Amino acid sequence: MEKILARFDVPYLQVLNEKGETDKKLMPKFSKDAIMKMYEVMVLTRTADDVMLKLQREGRMGTYAPARGQEASQVGSTLALRGEDWLFPLYRDIGSMIIKGMPLSLILRYFRGDERGMCVPRNVNMFPTIITVAGQCPHAVGAAMAAKIRSDKIAVMCSFGDGASSKGDFYEAANFAGVFHSPVVFLCQNNQYAISVPRSSQSAAETIAQKAIAFGFPGVQVDGNDVFAVYKASLEAVERARAGKGPTLVECFTYRMGDHTTSDDASRYRSREEVSEWVKKDPVARLEKYMVSENVMTGKEMKEIAASTLNEVEKAVKEAESAPKQDAGDIFRFMYAEMPKRLQSQRDYLKRFEGDINGKR
Ligand SMILES: Cc1ncc(C[n+]2csc(CCOP(=O)(O)OP(=O)(O)O)c2C)c(N)n1
Incomplete structure (x- = not known):
């Protein structure tokens, strides 16, 4: 006997195309203010990113992982969360952290090598960012399992990259999430590279979204440079989680426009032509085209936002640099x-060199 046991679909979602036109049937209901807020945070993310890169080159910032190109994936996904929901971010997620309420000055301090920068304020439901690739996945699922046991009606969002989707941590976390029906959203920002490893060498699977199927929950791929699609898919996933319907994997198909970090040179492993193809899909420019054609915002108002966000970033830099x-x-x-005890003795050992560290000797 031969028969088909199961068939699966992997949906793809795009609402806002590269020309700035929307699919009216799919467009979520947004007020003008909500769209303006979305745009403002995307611009703030990009501005902070540019400033941080300059600060690093001036020796005023440590190693930094730029988010340019991924603003829609970060902002659209995290906007779907409420205050009581939890975010487990990755190191590149400054847009997500800002939306969740993390003060920019603290983020800046963290990337300046100040551990106090990731001492997340009590009223911000976010775990500190993690550098260990995929290490946040088991943590996020653990938190989601705990929420279920406590009957807290919340969702947990776990943000990670395409490279992280090859790690055992992700598979183990996803397996637990499926079995225990945990209220978690796996938000994969597939930016096409894990440092120099392209997506094609990362996995033979056609999509990352389809990996969810093996764990018994749905996966969807969205245009990650389309903030409306990312928001729509993330909100559905978050609402599913809150309603006790279990996990979802949302794959944001996007592109890291800059280097992996300030220690990388992406021109060594990808062509200018490839980058310029993705520049045409720029998430910020795409939203601007939409806002102008739909009379949400004028060019003059956009310039005002550019100036006010730069102001905000400069204020945060001053605050971070003047921290004790x-x-x-x-x-x-x-x-x-x-x-x-083991850490105490390491701390005491380090303390003997403290003068050197702070440049006092
Ligand atoms: C466990 C572990 N292995 C290796 C590294 C070094 N490393 C840092 S980022 C990175 C690539 C991660 O790529 P991806 O998950 O796609 O996220 P992206 O940085 O592209 O946003 C690697 C290998 C690390 N931080 N942790």
């Missing part, structure tokens, strides 16, 4: 409520 110098012991302080 950190104690060398701080890198240990935020790890455990009670510091284990």
